[in-house]
Amino acid sequence: MTPTTPTTSTTPATGRPVSLVVLDMAGTTVADDGLVELAFSRAAAELGVEPGSADHAAKLDYVRATMGESKITVFRALFGAEDLAVRGNAAFEKAYAELLDAGRCAPLPGAADAIAELRADGRKVVLTTGFSRTTQDAILDVLGWRQIADLTLCPADAGRGRPYPDMVLAALLRTGTDSVHEVAVAGDTAYDMLSGVRAGAAIVAGVTTGAHPAARLREAGATHVLGSVAELPALVGGL
Incomplete structure (x- = not known):
């Protein structure tokens, strides 16, 4: 059940700045220690x-x-x-x-600062997960992250979970974002990449701090592969 899409190496030229960033949690912004x-x-x-x-x-x-x-x-x-x-x-x-x-959950290095920087630059940030709302809220509470993002979404909030585009598109609708060409998606799995590709996001960034290696992220359609989410503000701001 491995998603496959044509490999891309550059961001589509949309002429639009990114105004919405949709971030995965476990493996991307959160370390959950297995x-x-x-x-x-x-x-x-x-x-x-x-x-x-x-x-x-x-x-x-x-x-x-x-x-x-x-x-x-x-x-x-x-x-x-x-x-x-x-x-x-x-x-x-x-x-x-x-x-x-038992305390086995923590922010990945630079994640909280990256989210703060993205929001300070005027971009909306939405955190997504493959877990239920109950589990997502429990993670947010453990981290003290209830107010860190503009919105948090789980599959039940959107219709279907990854690899479908529903959560990305729900984030767009609920934040009032004008176009998919203003959306950046970041995650650590092939399913994050495929959901971003299917949603038409301008940037689909894979990070190598989680489940899947760079080659699999590229195979699933990543436009960029980053060492961590801490690199995302510079990427988004530089395009």
Whole structure:
């Protein structure tokens, strides 16, 4: 289930300044110390997947490959039946919240400053996630980030999660942004890239602080690949 789009190396010449920046959270602006894998392992065990088994390893590989995708969609792909997917996703969210309470979550270096700089320059910033609203809010609370962005969105707020463009387009609509050509998207996964490409964003920037390497980000359509989100204000401001 690897998204593929033609590789691009330059930003489309739109003649418009970027007025909206849509940022992923885990792996892009937030370090979560492997909590997704740990929470998935707990959830899978509740559904009868034996830890250390070949089935567990295969499912965990799929989770790693689909980082950035809506979590309920991942559980549907792995367990098929809707009741199992819903149970698994609920167990995942519960486990993630418990692990968050253990303090295993922090801003990535330079992320908060980058968001502040983007907003100081007059750009709207929207934080997005593949988690539920409950989990997204829990992360924001742990970080003290409730007021850091203009808006936060999860898949349920927009219709569908990544790799669909819904969250990017919902961000555009809810911030009153005039055109997709004024949008920059940044994330650490191929699914972030594909959602930005499908939304028509002018900049689709991959960062290498998270799940997927530079080559996969480019394969999925990244217009730029950055070492971290801290480099994004300079990129956006220089185009």
